[in-house]
Amino acid sequence: MTSTTPSESAIGGLTLEQKAGLTSGADFWTTKAVPGVPSIMLTDGPHGVRKQRAGSDHLGIADSVPATCFPPAVALGSSFDVALLERVGVALGEEARSEGVGVLLGPGINIKRSPLCGRNFEYLSEDPLVSGVLASALVRGLQSQGVGASLKHFAANNQETDRMRVSADIDERPLREIYLRGFQRVVENEQPWTVMCSYNKLNGVFTSQNPWLLNTVLRDEWGFTGLVVSDWGAVSDRVAALAAGLDLEMPSSNGKTDAQIVAAVQAGGLAESVVDTAASRVAQLVAKVVAGAGASDAPYDAEAHHALAREAAAASIVLLKNESDLLPVSVDTSVAIIGELARTPRYQGAGSSLINPTRLDNALAEIRGLTGREIPFAAGYGNDGVASEAQLQEAAAVASAADVALLFLGVPAEQESEGFDREDIELPAAQLQVLDAVLAANPRTVVILSNGGVVRLSGFVDRVPAIVEGWLLGQAGGGAVADVLYGVTNPSGRLAETIPVRLQDSPAFLDFGGEHGHARYGEGIFVGYRWYDARDIAVSFPFGHGLSYTTFAYSQASAAVDADGATVRVRVTNTGSRAGADVVQVYVGLPGSQVSRAQRALVGFAKVALAAGDSQDVEVRIDREDLAYWETRVGNWIVESGEYEFSVGASSRDIRASVTAQVEGDAVVIPLSLESSIGEMIAHPVAGPIIMQSLAGEETGGLLSDPSMFKMMESFPIGRLASFPGMPVDEQQVAQLIAMSNAQHG
Numbered sequence: 001m002t003s004t005t006p007s008e009s010a011i012g013g014l015t016l017e018q019k020a021g022l023t024s025g026a027d028f029w030t031t032k033a034v035p036g037v038p039s040i041m042l043t044d045g046p047h048g049v050r051k052q053r054a055g056s057d058h059l060g061i062a063d064s065v066p067a068t069c070f071p072p073a074v075a076l077g078s079s080f081d082v083a084l085l086e087r088v089g090v091a092l093g094e095e096a097r098s099e100g101v102g103v104l105l106g107p108g109i110n111i112k113r114s115p116l117c118g119r120n121f122e123y124l125s126e127d128p129l130v131s132g133v134l135a136s137a138l139v140r141g142l143q144s145q146g147v148g149a150s151l152k153h154f155a156a157n158n159q160e161t162d163r164m165r166v167s168a169d170i171d172e173r174p175l176r177e178i179y180l181r182g183f184q185r186v187v188e189n190e191q192p193w194t195v196m197c198s199y200n201k202l203n204g205v206f207t208s209q210n211p212w213l214l215n216t217v218l219r220d221e222w223g224f225t226g227l228v229v230s231d232w233g234a235v236s237d238r239v240a241a242l243a244a245g246l247d248l249e250m251p252s253s254n255g256k257t258d259a260q261i262v263a264a265v266q267a268g269g270l271a272e273s274v275v276d277t278a279a280s281r282v283a284q285l286v287a288k289v290v291a292g293a294g295a296s297d298a299p300y301d302a303e304a305h306h307a308l309a310r311e312a313a314a315a316s317i318v319l320l321k322n323e324s325d326l327l328p329v330s331v332d333t334s335v336a337i338i339g340e341l342a343r344t345p346r347y348q349g350a351g352s353s354l355i356n357p358t359r360l361d362n363a364l365a366e367i368r369g370l371t372g373r374e375i376p377f378a379a380g381y382g383n384d385g386v387a388s389e390a391q392l393q394e395a396a397a398v399a400s401a402a403d404v405a406l407l408f409l410g411v412p413a414e415q416e417s418e419g420f421d422r423e424d425i426e427l428p429a430a431q432l433q434v435l436d437a438v439l440a441a442n443p444r445t446v447v448i449l450s451n452g453g454v455v456r457l458s459g460f461v462d463r464v465p466a467i468v469e470g471w472l473l474g475q476a477g478g479g480a481v482a483d484v485l486y487g488v489t490n491p492s493g494r495l496a497e498t499i500p501v502r503l504q505d506s507p508a509f510l511d512f513g514g515e516h517g518h519a520r521y522g523e524g525i526f527v528g529y530r531w532y533d534a535r536d537i538a539v540s541f542p543f544g545h546g547l548s549y550t551t552f553a554y555s556q557a558s559a560a561v562d563a564d565g566a567t568v569r570v571r572v573t574n575t576g577s578r579a580g581a582d583v584v585q586v587y588v589g590l591p592g593s594q595v596s597r598a599q600r601a602l603v604g605f606a607k608v609a610l611a612a613g614d615s616q617d618v619e620v621r622i623d624r625e626d627l628a629y630w631e632t633r634v635g636n637w638i639v640e641s642g643e644y645e646f647s648v649g650a651s652s653r654d655i656r657a658s659v660t661a662q663v664e665g666d667a668v669v670i671p672l673s674l675e676s677s678i679g680e681m682i683a684h685p686v687a688g689p690i691i692m693q694s695l696a697g698e699e700t701g702g703l704l705s706d707p708s709m710f711k712m713m714e715s716f717p718i719g720r721l722a723s724f725p726g727m728p729v730d731e732q733q734v735a736q737l738i739a740m741s742n743a744q745h746g
């Protein structure tokens, strides 16, 4: 007797046509209902619920029901706050459930390879640990409410240029260590109900029809048990995609691709069991959604969610610079507010993630409310990106009459969207003119930035005493900015991406976007701070940087290594006069590593809140897997033996304490062949001693005793050397030795 899972039995009585039908959408946002399997709804995502009311499109054009617009990922990433992201996930789940949405299409965790990516506002970080840990928290929170996540865009969707066709050409190590790593963490930790494939190709194969990616890696290696859904319109060849493990095609193809599946089965080109597998995964997802929806469909508390959005936004703001403690300003300080963005906020990016907010705060009104004062305001520039002479004069006039000028600058909405990349990382010229005018009128100027991707600050960073990175902060961002500027909230955000001095310094500068359908990831594993550090390139603000209105001191660190990883301990003291939160960052390096490595890679972090004067022993746990590199010769993660350097930092470039600890590595034996070098033969546990013994003979003994000769010969393939005159062994003997060695270490 064979046992059947509920979902198998759910599809057991279905016709081939019905099963094929289950594997594509009914329309833009729902799956088809068949007997025993109801329809469910999937909607964007990621930082709010975008349930469309009328009309159908997937790029945010049709109106959607109001929902809380939480801070987009660019902001949340800077919070480094796992508990907070989990709470945001819970709130998203409550809203989705109350709208009857079964799967929320997010989070997006593609790595910010270049500051130019048009969709960086939707992604968390340039670092896979930050992306993976924070996305896990979002997924955990969301799914705790009986709503599925859709981890996207799997994989290597790091640019928008030609996104539907381009091939991301990535070597194995960066692919595993940087671009897949975050996905792996979330899948292994949280089992998102769905994973969304990306539009692009990966090393020449569409991710939607890539069996290596969707089956070998995602399912066989990582143990993913959920459903793979296509990005909207990502399927090029439906039958190939189904065979490769793409279960659900969205949106509907109006029956076209269902018929292709049926025809392929009937023609014998596709096994019906493949259709069964995909259909039963859809049925399983539907069963989870139905069970989740049953939990409760109570309306959510919009006020409470707005307050959470404000808290999250405030925790995400990064205080980049604060000379002479210009911030926080006190309610009694005479200030002027300048910049249209203070009145008309940019709070999210454009495209499929566009949320229709339940309400929208702006900084101007919030600051006026908080201070109880009619603070002077000048727009400075228009939304059209132009600053008239009159606007410049007005800006200078209000700035000079105030003690402190609060100047809001940012990237215009039309420059940051899904679907295309940015052309540069400059602030608009007109805004920079306003900045010059305001600075000339009042050097006590605070710049507050609104931007989804980083902007170049090096043109003015030395002239402006205080800079606040406000990203895109969601619907409650205005209040959050007010809270930070006036010290109601002590800023605690940290940069989840480096702010370079120039675009030209950035890792992917030379090949971002690619050409002729291929984007070659030439910088390899050196993405983000790994690149700037390895090349010792000056940056405006490093990864992990962020100031507070208080100060933190670190004790000496200690590291205890165990079989599963390491624990780094450090005592952190709030040495200032205000309560505040610090992000303790642990980086690891392995001087003398046998492979190319980042000088320092983030392996753990903890956000700690401390009252003024308080201390806390902070423990950061590091998984052994995060010490590993991807060993291409054996196709596996390998921890090298060695003296690892654990550094505790306030940023990737502000290391406060370092400690080394010996880690016992994994035994890795590279299979030998006639092309193995003498050096590799010698390193082999079986072949090594035998080779050394035969080389020590009379004819070749000199080779071992002369270091430079030995160095020269070390790289010689054994098979070729064996046929040289005077060698103590011939090719056949070497072949036998290789076979024996490989057999003992198979």
Ligand code: BGC
Binding pocket: 044, 045, 058, 059, 105, 152, 231, 232, 352
């Ligand atoms: C985006 C996805 C989104 C989907 C549905 C696509 O264009 O890339 O992120 O979830 O549309 O709107």
